[in-house]
Amino acid sequence: MAILDRRKFYINGAWVDPATPNDLGVINPATEEVFATISMGSEADVDAAVAAARAAFASYSRTSVDDRIALLESILAVYKRRYDEFATTITQEMGAPATLSKNAQAAVGVGHLEGFLKGLKEIQFRSTNFNGDTILREPIGVCGLITPWNWPMNQIVLKVLPALAAGCTMVLKPSELTPIDAMLYAEVLHEAGVPAGVFNLVNGEGPVVGAALSRHPQVDMMSFTGSTRGGTAVARDGAATVKRVTLELGGKSPNLVFADTDVEAAVKRGVRHCFQNTGQSCNAPTRMLVERSAYDQAVEVAKATAEATEVGDPALEGSHIGPLVSQLQFDRVQTLIQAAIDEGARLVAGGPGKPDGRNVGYFVKPTVFADVRNDMRIAQEEVFGPVLAMIPFDTEEEAIEIANDTPYGLAAYIQTGDPERAGRVSTQLRAGMVHINGEDMGYGSPFGGYKMSGLGREGGHFGIEDFLEVKVVSRPK
Known part of the structure; x- marks a missing residue:
């Protein structure tokens, strides 16, 4: 060519x-x-x-x-x-x-x-x-x-x-x-x-x-x-x-999943959104905070969703994800995946290296970590790859505290069946954009964030x- x-x-x-x-x-x-x-x-x-x-x-x-x-x-x-x-x-x-x-x-x-x-x-x-x-x-x-x-x-x-x-x-x-x-x-x-x-x-x-x-x-x-x-x-x-x-x-956007929502649907949606564009989106919901009573179910759904995510040729039509943009970006994502393992996060899907059969191109495995602490690098640094960090919480107040405990404040996501909770929590999240139950912003709305x-x-x-x-x-x- x-x-x-x-x-x-x-x-x-x-x-x-x-x-x-x-x-x-x-x-x-x-x-x-x-x-x-x-x-x-x-x-x-x-x-x-x-x-x-x-x-x-x-x-x-x-x-x-x-x-x-x-x-x-x-x-x-x-x-x-x-x-x-x-x-x-x-x-x-x-x-x-x-x-x-x-x-x-x-x-x-x-x-x-x-x-x-x-x-x-x-x-x-x-x-x-x-x-x-x-x-x-x-x-x-x-x-x-x-x-x-x-x-x-x-x-x-x-x-x-x-x-x-x-x-x-x-x-x-x-x-x-x-x-x-x-x-x-x-x-x-x-x-x-x-x-x-x-x-x-x-x-x-x-x-x-x-x-x-x-x-x-x-x-x-x-x-x-x-x-x-x-x-x-x-x-x-x-x-x-x-x-x-x-x-x-940048962003390190939290996705708050409450037990009063359809947990399976919310988690599937959240994982797929995190992985969209191979995770290379500043507003990606890369921290999934899950109410403890629904946490084990959420981890299993996230694992299954990640394992079902196909990595393939970007020239082809389909719902698969493609490569990262460069060798530099590939190396950075690999470093942060390894850091999460070294710091004690539980790897439930994906991990280091390239997917099977993808030796050429900057392809990575769709990856999910559970039992992440919010002070880990994987929870604080923008990965810019298809990597999800899952964190349990016990109360609404704790969820808000964890969500705001980041130097970033671009986007936040709330999954709940309670409209009053959605309104209450959205006003307390220090983020420029709050998405409720998977709804996106319309063209013409302001895009931007708080803090760094x-x-x-x-x-x-x-x-x-x-x-x-x-x-x-x-x-x-």
């Missing part, structure tokens, strides 16, 4: 060569083979992209809301036409199985855009305060956008679209592990009529391109999704020029507001 040549960057409305050649192979994690070549950018490439964005801001920031609505609608039409290309690309570059790529990974490019269209129509860009002063909401400026590999289109559209809706211009640095779908999205934006310089794309490493964006004096805002380590680096780099920084970071899970919210009008400044104009005498 011919290797794709995607060495160019998208700057000022055109595909241009990097300032200095610096090739990197993009690996298919199921085959461990290079299928594309990209360039890794430099500070000079960032300077060129930021200059283009700065020049374009003067005119794009003054476009009307109706103009920006029409632009988003044009993007939606082009994206829908090229939808299958995104699904295929995501499967190839990050290993998401074909069915997941088509039904979820690529689908967010439609769902979030529709959510932003509705949110854009809700925002009052000009209003009158109670005292008669005028309140204006204006685009913040040039934005640096850094996105991860695990839900690549999800994070790209959650940053690019609200920036466009707000009237901002931008430079995107996607993950170097999954750059091809980002470059495909640049083609969509170009075809949809995004003006030259409004959107720019430079590939590269976080410590090089990401840091150059974060430090750049002509960048007004940074929006980052990724690891806590990466997020704190962006915040530190941005502090020197007092940039606005929004961060969507980040700053700001993404999606709908909440996501657009993060890209806006507030100005007050006094009432004329």
Whole structure:
């Protein structure tokens, strides 16, 4: 198979060569083979992209809301036409199985855009305060956008679209592990009529391109999704020029299973959700807290569900899970599985190593640990693999205490047959999103978390507001 040549960057409305050649192979994690070549950018490439964005801001920031609505609608039409290309690309570059790529990974490019269209129509860009002063909401400026590999289109559209809706211009640095779908999205934006310089794309490493964006004096805002380590680096780099920084970071989301629910259904649902996308989701319910009277049953159901989870070729349709994204991620997951064993957690399914028959590719065994203590590494650190930690509790109060005993606060899940309990517990969980009995959030709702899970919210009008400044104009005498 011919290797794709995607060495160019998208700057000022055109595909241009990097300032200095610096090739990197993009690996298919199921085959461990290079299928594309990209360039890794430099500070000079960032300077060129930021200059283009700065020049374009003067005119794009003054476009009307109706103009920006029409632009988003044009993007939606082009994206829908090229939808299958995104699904295929995501499967190839990050290993998401074909069915997941088509039904979820690529689908967010439609769902979030529709959510932003509705949110854009809700925002009052000009209003009158109670005292008669005028309140204006204006685009913040040039934005640096850094996105991860695990839900690549999800994070790209959650940053690019609200920036466009707000009237901002931008430079995107996607993950170097999954750059091809980002470059495909640049083609969509170009075809949809995004003006030259409004959107720019430079590939590269976080410590090089990401840091150059974060430090750049002509960048007004940074929006980052990724690891806590990466997020704190962006915040530190941005502090020197007092940039606005929004961060969507990690999670160690608790799933509280009470005995008054359908335990078998709740546990099956929770295990499958934990394993979805091979566990590579920041909001995955990776800690299952189970009321002690139902705990033994829950462990048996989790064990059976994990053992029934198939690991297979991501190019094929089906409900199986695929590989992890890279050798580095595979090694990290193996280290944390071994740490759980060493610390005394009870292994009930899966474990170290690759599944039988999967010698090539970064495949891992769907793994469940029982009798986990919340101070173990497996309960405190984000694994980012198909690994579930099960913890028993005796009372509602203890469940809440364990759930909140984490540096993260992204999502939480409650399984109960008592609506009053669901409402009561949800208000006490220190998390930005609480899912009740398997229900997901709708497009346009705010995505984000408390504590070390980040700053700001993404999606709908909440996501657009993060890209806006507030100005007050006094009432004329």
